[in-house]
Amino acid sequence: MDRIMSPSILAADYLNLERDIRNAVAWGADWLHVDVMDAHFVRPLTFGAPMVAQIRKICGIPLDVHLMTDRPEQIARDVLDAGADIVTFHVEAAEDPAALIAMIHERGSRAGIALKPYTPLEAVVPYLETVDMVLVMTVEPGYGGQKLMPHTLEKAKALRERCPDLAIQADGGLCGETIRDVVRSGVNVMVAGSAVFKAEDPSSMIRFWKTFDPEDPA
Numbered sequence: 001m002d003r004i005m006s007p008s009i010l011a012a013d014y015l016n017l018e019r020d021i022r023n024a025v026a027w028g029a030d031w032l033h034v035d036v037m038d039a040h041f042v043r044p045l046t047f048g049a050p051m052v053a054q055i056r057k058i059c060g061i062p063l064d065v066h067l068m069t070d071r072p073e074q075i076a077r078d079v080l081d082a083g084a085d086i087v088t089f090h091v092e093a094a095e096d097p098a099a100l101i102a103m104i105h106e107r108g109s110r111a112g113i114a115l116k117p118y119t120p121l122e123a124v125v126p127y128l129e130t131v132d133m134v135l136v137m138t139v140e141p142g143y144g145g146q147k148l149m150p151h152t153l154e155k156a157k158a159l160r161e162r163c164p165d166l167a168i169q170a171d172g173g174l175c176g177e178t179i180r181d182v183v184r185s186g187v188n189v190m191v192a193g194s195a196v197f198k199a200e201d202p203s204s205m206i207r208f209w210k211t212f213d214p215e216d217p218a
Helices: 014-027 049-058 072-082 097-106 152-162 179-184 202-211
Strands: 004-007 032-037 063-068 086-090 110-115 133-137 167-171 189-192
Touching (some): 004 202, 014 202, 086 097, 086 133, 133 152
Parallel strands (some): 110 133, 167 189
């Protein structure tokens, strides 16, 4: 299964956001990860649908929109209208995950379902036959720059054994020190913020993460 890099603009330079978005595409990003936070489900307040619409105008790769919000149903409609290609919502927040997945699909986009570090994998099992991707949060959602919580990768391993062809995304604390364990766990969609936008050579880093052999001891 091909690996997908989805740099998070949470770590971009907001005063030069267009530059950083264009750079991410040039560096070889497959998707662009946009974190929508509402200051309720998580403490920070970030981007909304108007920002997604503006990013859509300048970004030719898929927009991977992660809703860290309460009541994601209406916000999902708004970001779909704005041009989101993938919409991921939290199982902990949705009133009817199955209906929300169906709505996203009806709009022609892919649906992802996310779970926080201490939410058991069983919470998403009822939706595995219809969802396109599961996002395993490897840190508590909300803030960038956190350290990966190793126990979260056990959920990714169990999910990969259960669903060999499912897209499994990891978000939080992905860096040179953790990427080997992340890939070994079965994750194939990698979200990285600081590790991309603050790298000395982002292009080489993205290429390496997508191609390296995690069993190579070198």
